[in-house]
Amino acid sequence: MAEAATGFALIMGTxxxxxxxxxxxxWISAAWFLGWGLIGAxxxxxxxxxxxxxxxxxxxxxxxxxVAGGLMALAGAMGTLHxxxxxxxxxxxxxxxxxxxxxxxxIQQTFFLTRFEQLTRSKLHACLFAAGLFGLAHIPNxxxxxxxxxxxxxxxxxxxxxxxxxxxxxxxxVVGMALAVSVPDxxxxxxRVGLSYLVYPR
Numbered sequence: 001m002a003e004a005a006t007g008f009a010l011i012m013g014t015x016x017x018x019x020x021x022x023x024x025x026x027w028i029s030a031a032w033f034l035g036w037g038l039i040g041a042x043x044x045x046x047x048x049x050x051x052x053x054x055x056x057x058x059x060x061x062x063x064x065x066x067v068a069g070g071l072m073a074l075a076g077a078m079g080t081l082h083x084x085x086x087x088x089x090x091x092x093x094x095x096x097x098x099x100x101x102x103x104x105x106x107i108q109q110t111f112f113l114t115r116f117e118q119l120t121r122s123k124l125h126a127c128l129f130a131a132g133l134f135g136l137a138h139i140p141n142x143x144x145x146x147x148x149x150x151x152x153x154x155x156x157x158x159x160x161x162x163x164x165x166x167x168x169x170x171x172x173x174v175v176g177m178a179l180a181v182s183v184p185d186x187x188x189x190x191x192r193v194g195l196s197y198l199v200y201p202r
Contacts, residue, residue: 004115007032007107011137015194022195033107040110052164060158064171068178075182082181085190094177101176102169108134108152109159109168117160127156141197143179143188151175 010029014022075081084093108130116126135149155168180191189200 001115001119003036004112007036007111008133008137012194015137015196017195033111036111037106040114052162052167056162057164057167060162060164060167061170061174064174067171068174071175071178071182080182080184082185084177084181085185094173097177097180098170098173101173102166105155105159105165105169105172109156109165113156113159123157123160127153127160130156138193141188141191141193143183144191144193147179 007029010025010032014025014029017025072081084090112133113126113130116129117123120126120129131149131152134152135145138144138148151172155172158168159165176191179188189197192200
């Protein structure tokens with residue numbers, strides 16, 4: 001429990017501090033989760049790695065693509081569809097966001113969810129706790145907070161069933177990019193969370 005509490009405190013500290021402190025906390029957090037990730041990978045290697053079937057991976061990614069397509073179609077009908085923000089080229093931006101989404105799923109599922117599963121001995125409670133933390137990490141964004149709460153629960157349920165991170169991360173990334181181009185920036189503030197959401201220029 002102390003490990004999960006420390007990890008979450010690092011995340012919240014990172015998103016709720018100014019840039020100078022935020023940068024330091026970001027690298028401390030990265031080192032923390034990387035260290036525990038390597039320990040988890042070593043234990044998984046000792047137990048014998050088992051990759052998900054191609055069919056499972058394909059279906060998870062296709063489900064994400066379908067949800068993203070629905071969001072963009074709705075945004076197109078409402079007239080809110082717009083391009084990706086930022087100075088990066090769209091392909092570079094999309095690729096980096098997909099990688100970040102995989103990392104988020106790695107942290108949520110292999111770090112938080114597995115610890116809650118051991119602590120509560122209940123898959124449902126573990127999923128709800130992991131989803132709750134995922135949603136809290138996206139406060140006060142009015143779009144991402146409810147989406148990550150619901151999506152975090154669904155992703156956790158799928159992880160416990162299939163024990164795979166990368167396809168879930170890709171699906172997460174595709175849906176996230178769809179939200180980024182579907183919801184007006186005046187509402188989602190370039191998908192920012194924490195302090196950066198509040199100081200976003202209006």
